[in-house]
Amino acid sequence: xxxxxxxxxxxxxxxxxxxxxxxxxxxxxxxxxxxxxxxxxxxxxxxxxxxxxxxxxxxxxxxxxxxxxxxxxxxxxxxxxxxxxxxxxxxxxxxxxxxxxxxxxxxxxxxxxxxxxxxxxxxxxxxxxxxxxxxxxxxxxxxxxxxxxxxxxxxxxxxxxxxxxxxxxxxxxxxxxxxxxxxxxxxxxxxxxxxxxxxxxxxxxxxxxxxxxxxxxxxxxxxxxxxxxxxxxxxxxxxxxxxxxxxxxxxxxxxxxxxxxxxxxxxxxxxxxxxxxxxxxxxxxxxxxxxxxxxxxxxxxxxxxxx
Amino acid sequence: xxxxxxxxxxxxxxxxxxxxxxxxxxxxxxxxxxxxxxxxxxxxxxxxxxxxxxxxxxxxxxxxxxxxxxxxxxxxxxxxxxxxxxxxxxxxxxxxxxxxxxxxxxxxxxxxxxxxxxxxxxxxxxxxxxxxxxxxxxxxxxxxxxxxxxxxxxxxxxxxxxxxxxxxxxxxxxxxxxxxxxxxxxxxxxxxxxxxxxxxxxxxxxxxxxxxxxxxxxxxxxxxxxxxxxxxxxxxxxxxxxxxxxxxxxxxxxx
Numbered sequence: 001x002x003x004x005x006x007x008x009x010x011x012x013x014x015x016x017x018x019x020x021x022x023x024x025x026x027x028x029x030x031x032x033x034x035x036x037x038x039x040x041x042x043x044x045x046x047x048x049x050x051x052x053x054x055x056x057x058x059x060x061x062x063x064x065x066x067x068x069x070x071x072x073x074x075x076x077x078x079x080x081x082x083x084x085x086x087x088x089x090x091x092x093x094x095x096x097x098x099x100x101x102x103x104x105x106x107x108x109x110x111x112x113x114x115x116x117x118x119x120x121x122x123x124x125x126x127x128x129x130x131x132x133x134x135x136x137x138x139x140x141x142x143x144x145x146x147x148x149x150x151x152x153x154x155x156x157x158x159x160x161x162x163x164x165x166x167x168x169x170x171x172x173x174x175x176x177x178x179x180x181x182x183x184x185x186x187x188x189x190x191x192x193x194x195x196x197x198x199x200x201x202x203x204x205x206x207x208x209x210x211x212x213x214x215x216x217x218x219x220x221x222x223x224x225x226x227x228x229x230x231x232x233x234x235x236x237x238x239x240x241x242x243x244x245x246x247x248x249x250x251x252x253x254x255x256x257x258x259x260x261x262x263x264x265x266x267x268x269x270x271x272x273x274x275x276x277x278x279x280x281x282x283x284x285x286x287x288x289x290x291x292x293x294x295x296x297x298x299x300x301x302x303x304x305x306x307x
Numbered sequence: 308x309x310x311x312x313x314x315x316x317x318x319x320x321x322x323x324x325x326x327x328x329x330x331x332x333x334x335x336x337x338x339x340x341x342x343x344x345x346x347x348x349x350x351x352x353x354x355x356x357x358x359x360x361x362x363x364x365x366x367x368x369x370x371x372x373x374x375x376x377x378x379x380x381x382x383x384x385x386x387x388x389x390x391x392x393x394x395x396x397x398x399x400x401x402x403x404x405x406x407x408x409x410x411x412x413x414x415x416x417x418x419x420x421x422x423x424x425x426x427x428x429x430x431x432x433x434x435x436x437x438x439x440x441x442x443x444x445x446x447x448x449x450x451x452x453x454x455x456x457x458x459x460x461x462x463x464x465x466x467x468x469x470x471x472x473x474x475x476x477x478x479x480x481x482x483x484x485x486x487x488x489x490x491x492x493x494x495x496x497x498x499x500x501x502x503x504x505x506x507x508x509x510x511x512x513x514x515x516x517x518x519x520x521x522x523x524x525x526x527x528x529x530x531x532x533x534x535x536x537x538x539x540x541x542x543x544x545x546x547x548x549x550x551x552x553x554x555x556x557x558x559x560x561x562x
Contacts, residue, residue, distance in 0.1 A: 009383035009536075010335050015512040016537040018383055031378055034540055044378050052380045074537055109514040113535040131514070138517075139525050 001030065001043055003065045005058040006075045006083050014102050014110055019073040019085060020056060038071045038088050057081050092118045104130050119215055121232050121251045122265055311427045311466040315438050322437025323447050326392040327365030327561050328505055329491060330552065334381035342522045347497045354410040359492045362395060364436040366451045367548050368405050368488030382541030387548045389506035389555065398431030398491045403439050403470055405485030414486060417473045419465065426466045436489045443474065448562035451553060453487050504529040508551045510536045
């Protein structure tokens, strides 16, 4: 099976696009079926109308890659036929290298998607802020509704791909009717698209500390420290943290009672609460955030080890 | 109408309340046409061999696989419009399931061979979907989740029994949400005016298009929930769309 090109189903650029595959000597098209982690489980036959075939952006024949048994592919189209492709890590790297080619003022929404894909909390906050400005400028009266874009759920695709939706009626796991605000009791969200990103949902209570690498989203209750040498922490809207927080960067949307020390950036979102002292290289404090404590904001990277 | 329609009319049940919104799932080209013309237009329906526009009652129903095997391009960037409940006051006909799925033979194992689509068709009265929901599922939430009530269907009501067998089957159709999605058909174009659309679920990148933003936010005054499209996984999008609609219906107290 070879990767032969991409299809842009929205006709908008810049955008993530769909990698297409063909077997050698065949004109049948396939797309990937995803298995656990980043593996390709199988390929599914893909029906393309003649009209849609004309929209395929073909890879040069000598560059078509043999892909059977390798990691799943992602693709991003900058403009016309300028697209990049690779596995999760390859595409992240390529996207980061060419991020300046995406005009965030003009395309804040795809920038939000990119931020989710590469797992950059700061970029995502910045892209969403630009999107809000854009929407607000166009129709200030609908500000409340626009904010719903980001309030619904961080990412509907963070629900596990194991049929949370209507896919399996008999075993459907929508929250029980009548449960408070669609309780998340049936959902343990796994951000499967970012292999090293961990997520602890709001039905988790911990007495003790958490140490993590890379990236952690926390929506539960903890009495104890959350510590990472070089990781990115998101304290979700439902989260309650009683204890020290140390990481490379932290986004707070819920409640923290304890001191926060971050090497780089700390962001306190609207309606978040921080009762404790804060040390960070950069601080972003959104309107509506509660901060009771002392802050030391130094433009130099804060050393979390020695604090 | 059909024997199934007679059965539904005969059961002593009040329609489930509140009346649920209507969903319409389309692909990029159709969505752009709706944006441009401010109308949802009928197109040729292979099942009924006439120009029809399809909605589903209260839950999105579509499959990214047209023939049950190959994925279709429409599944790569679905747009779901959740429209106000009374958008189609005079439906041409209503079916208790997705007629396209029925016509594909997908449910043949659960229905007697002599039973045809016509045997299940209902008249277009606005209270019909609510009556089907109340009788077979008891409430809107159960209908959305495809959780039928425990029922004893009279023996001679073959069509009602067949439908009940279908929606309670735990076999190979259990993953097919279309089996219980109430289909509402009209042969007339439907104007999409301000407040016609309650919610739009769409690929995030669409919102980078100023025309899309103007139409959905300003002209339609709709709520919008975007989803990112880097996964390129039609089945995951299908689940995500359903999940977003579920959350929306909960927030708005439809379920």
